[in-house]
Amino acid sequence: MILIKKSGDLLSHISKLRASNLRIGFVPTMGALHLGHLSLIEAAKKNCDVVVCSIFVNPTQFNQLSDLNSYPRTIENDIQLLLSCSCDILFHPEVTEIYGETLEKESTEDYGTFIHLLEGASRPGHFDGVVTVLRKLFKIVLPHQVFFGQKDYQQCLVVNMLIQRSFPEVKFNLCPIAREIDGLAMSSRNVRLTASERLLAPKIYENLQLVAQNWNLTSWQSAMNQAIENLSNEPFVFEYLSACDQNSLEELGSFQEDAIILAAVRLGSTRLIDNIIIQP
Ligand code: AMP
Numbered sequence: 583m584i585l586i587k588k589s590g591d592l593l594s595h596i597s598k599l600r601a602s603n604l605r606i607g608f609v610p611t612m613g614a615l616h617l618g619h620l621s622l623i624e625a626a627k628k629n630c631d632v633v634v635c636s637i638f639v640n641p642t643q644f645n646q647l648s649d650l651n652s653y654p655r656t657i658e659n660d661i662q663l664l665l666s667c668s669c670d671i672l673f674h675p676e677v678t679e680i681y682g683e684t685l686e687k688e689s690t691e692d693y694g695t696f697i698h699l700l701e702g703a704s705r706p707g708h709f710d711g712v713v714t715v716l717r718k719l720f721k722i723v724l725p726h727q728v729f730f731g732q733k734d735y736q737q738c739l740v741v742n743m744l745i746q747r748s749f750p751e752v753k754f755n756l757c758p759i760a761r762e763i764d765g766l767a768m769s770s771r772n773v774r775l776t777a778s779e780r781l782l783a784p785k786i787y788e789n790l791q792l793v794a795q796n797w798n799l800t801s802w803q804s805a806m807n808q809a810i811e812n813l814s815n816e817p818f819v820f821e822y823l824s825a826c827d828q829n830s831l832e833e834l835g836s837f838q839e840d841a842i843i844l845a846a847v848r849l850g851s852t853r854l855i856d857n858i859i860i861q862p
Contacts, residue, residue: 583665585672589680589722592673596634596724604631608725610716613637614654614770615663618760622729623667625757634723635664636673638680642687643711654770673723680718687714693743696831700844701736701855704821709740716741720749727753731760733767735842735857736831759856761787767856779817779849789813790843790858793825797860799837809845819848828859 586592596606607630609622615637626633637660644650657674664672677685687710690697697709720728728745730738738756745752760768765787766780775783789809796805806825814820823845825834834841839862846855 583661583669583672585661585674587673587675587679589675592634592671593722593724595671596722599632600724605726606630606724607633608719608723608728609633609635610719610728610730611635611637612639612653612770613660614656614773615660616760616768616770616772618731618733618768620663620667621760622731622757623664623669625755626727626729627668629755630727632670634671634673634725635669636675636719636723638673638675638715638719640680640711640715641677642681642685642714643708645705645708652774654773673719680715687711688717690740693740694830696736696739699736699831699833700822700824700826701846704846709737712737712740713744716744717748720752725752727755729755729757731757732857732859733759733769733855735844735859739829739831765791767854769854771852771854774852775849779852782817783849783854785812785818786845786847786854786856787858789823790845790856793823793843794858794860797841802837806843813845813847817849821846821848821853 599606607626609626611619623633623635637657639653639655641650690709690713702709730741732738742754745754762768764784766784767787789812793805793809796802810823813823825841825843826832827834828840828842841860842857844857846853
C-alpha cells in the first residue's frame with residue numbers, strides 16, 4: 583500500500599493509473615477504521631482495479647468542536663487494517679492540504695427539502711461540510727466508482743445528488759451496514775460508549791427490527807409508537823425514530839410498502855444512528 587499525504591502527489595499518481603486504463607475505486611473515511619469500513623474496501627476491490635481509501639477527519643462537518651476534538655484517531659491501527667485487506671493507496675492529508683488556511687464550506691441549501699430533515703435538523707451545516715470535502719476529494723482522487731455505507735443513509739442521498747450534479751461519470755455504490763454480533767451498527771464512535779452503555783446500545787437495532795417485523799397496514803403505527811417509547815427511557819436520549827420515504831425522506835403519513843426506518847439516539851456523550859430499509 584502506498585501512503586500519500588499531498589494532493590498533488592495523489593493526483594499525478596492517479597492520472598498515470600487512469601492513463602493505463604485502470605479503474606479507480608474510492609472509499610472516503612474519517613479513520614478509526616472498523617469492519618464496516620473494511621467491507622467498503624472489499625466491495626471496491628471487487629469492482630475496481632485500484633482502491634483508494636482516504637482518512638481525513640473533516641473539520642467542516644462537525645457541529646461541535648468537542649465532538650471534532652474527541653473524534654477517535656487511530657492511524658497506526660488503521661494502516662494495519664488497510665494492509666490486511668490489501669488496500670492499494672491510503673490518502674491521509676493534513677487539514678491545510680485540503681482547505682488551505684480558511685475552513686470555508688459550500689451550501690447545500692438548494693439540494694431539496696430532504697437536506698433539512700433528520701440529520702440535517704439535528705446537525706445544522708453538517709451536510710455542507712460533507713459536500714465540501716467530497717467535492718475536493720473527488721477532484722484529487724478522480725474515482726470511477728465510490729463506495730458509501732447505508733449506515734449514513736441520508737449522506738448517501740446527498741452524495742448521490744452531488745454526483746448527479748457535478749460528477750455524472752462517477753458510479754455510486756451503496757454498501758450494507760456491518761453490525762456487531764449483537765446487532766449494534768459498527769461505528770467509530772462506539773469506542774466512546776461505557777461498558778453499561780455498550781450493553782444497551784443494541785436496543786436501537788432491536789427496535790428498528792420491531793418496526794420492520796410489524797411492517798403492515800394494521801401494525802406499523804403501533805410498532806412505531808412502541809419503538810419510540812422503548813428508546814425514550816433513560817439512559818437513552820431520544821432524537822428521532824422515523825418511518826420515511828426512501829427518496830424524499832418525508833415522514834410517512836400513511837402506510838406504504840417500501841420505506842426506511844431511521845433512528846438517532848444519544849447514550850451518554852455518544853450519538854448513535856442506524857436504519858433499516860424495508861422492501862416490499
Ligand atoms: P466515517 O469514517 O464514519 O465517515 O465513514 C466512512 C464510510 O464508512 C461512510 O460511507 C460510512 O457510511 C461507512 N460506514 C460507517 N459505518 C459503517 C458500517 N457499520 N457498515 C458499513 N459502512 C459503514
